Amino acid sequence: MTSATQRIAQYNKEVGQPRGGLVNPKLLTVTQFDDGFGVLDHKIENQHPSTVGIAVDYLSRLADIRLGIDDSPVRLASEAVRGSLLGARSPRDSGTHASTKEEAAHAALNLNMLEHEDGSATFVMDDDAVRIACELASDDAALGAGPAWSNSDNTLRAPDETTTSHILTMVERSQDFFEDHGPGWDVGFFFVEEDDEEVDEVHADRGRGGYNVLFDSGDGEFLTRDILWSFRASASKPSMDHLLHLMMYYLMGKQSGLPRFATQTHVGVFNPRMNAVYRLAVDEVPAEVLEIVRRDVIGYEG
Known part of the structure; x- marks a missing residue:
């Protein structure tokens, strides 16, 4: 293939x-x-650029989801990060980061939710969301890089304040983009x-x-x-x-x-x-x- x-x-x-x-x-x-922040320097982030890029992709999709009363947060979040769930199916060489499809779905469930007056809800884009997205992104990256990727010290390290700020800024920019250019079909x-x-x-x-x-x-x-x-x-x-x-x-x-x-x-x-x-x-x-x-x-x- x-x-x-x-x-x-x-x-x-x-x-x-x-x-x-x-x-x-x-x-x-x-x-x-121009939103006043300019180009965000990847060299001062503590996550691999691939992990950051995938995390921004995930969160930008999640931020655009509005859940109805009968919608399942796990199902919708899992659909948005399905690449991670595919990566999680591969067994890891080490037990230190033994992700599974179920654990990835559970991580999606742990995203914070904001409930609205009409009974709908949205995922909250905050520090917790960034941390979860980076964890899931390392599984997605493992699809191309192999199991060793997920066991590296780099991918196990939580995103620091600068990295988190950059990711949230990029997600906000993405939401502005979708508002200007229309939602993706x-x-x-x-x-x-x-x-x-x-x-x-x-x-x-x-x-x-x-x-x-x-x-x-x-x-x-x-x-x-x-x-x-x-x-x-x-x-x-x-x-x-x-x-x-x-x-x-x-x-x-x-x-x-x-x-x-x-x-x-x-x-x-x-x-x-x-x-x-x-x-x-x-x-x-x-x-x-x-x-x-x-x-x-x-x-x-x-």
């Missing part, structure tokens, strides 16, 4: 992108916001229907949804009506690899034929660390470049 990141690395090694990349970052339109989406996410060997060579035999795994970030967005709490601007990654997702969505991908005309990146939005109209990308991405990078035929 090949992911988008793995496929890009393979393409770069075997073929290589032209100078500036297949999708050049210079095509991006940049909107810089689909978060952590796949390119097939939910009941059709497993591609069996018999049909893999024919392709199904947006997947095909060359590139058969990957999930995106979130969608709004006209943009496929990537949420990226990075200390750097979008790179040519990152934009190629996004363009692959865009084309896979269109290939899938699913209604949720029918109206998007742009790709975009929101970076809460830099408090900046980057957008690109797909029509600005040369048709021959899109065809290279479709045919040579993703592997679609015809």
Whole structure:
């Protein structure tokens, strides 16, 4: 099974992108916001940047959830942090941080709640939420880095005051972003229907949804009506690899034929660390470049 990141690395090694990349970052339109805090320095945080980024992603999703009287906080929180629950299924080499799916769900239950007059409730974004999110984020990171990640001293250390402040600031920026650009339709989406996410060997060579035999795994970030967005709490601007990654997702969505991908005309990146939005109209990308991405990078035929 090949992911988008793995496929890009393979393409770069075997073929290589032209100078500036297949999708050049210079095509991006940049909107810089100013809330008085500027770019948040990752070098003074006591958590790994990957952990911080995932934690911000989790909390930004959780902050947008409003629970009705009959809603289960555990279920909704678990859906928002499902990457962590996947990582928690892998056994740990050491008993010092033996997370399980049940423990991750229990951590979500321990989030503080704010009840409203209409009987609904929201998750409170506070120091406890940051600590829980960082613990869950280390499990998510273990998906790519292996069990040793979760046993490191770095991931076991609680976020300090500076790290906590930075994370909460980025979550607030994210909420401002969603308010300006509209709520996401689909978060952590796949390119097939939910009941059709497993591609069996018999049909893999024919392709199904947006997947095909060359590139058969990957999930995106979130969608709004006209943009496929990537949420990226990075200390750097979008790179040519990152934009190629996004363009692959865009084309896979269109290939899938699913209604949720029918109206998007742009790709975009929101970076809460830099408090900046980057957008690109797909029509600005040369048709021959899109065809290279479709045919040579993703592997679609015809």
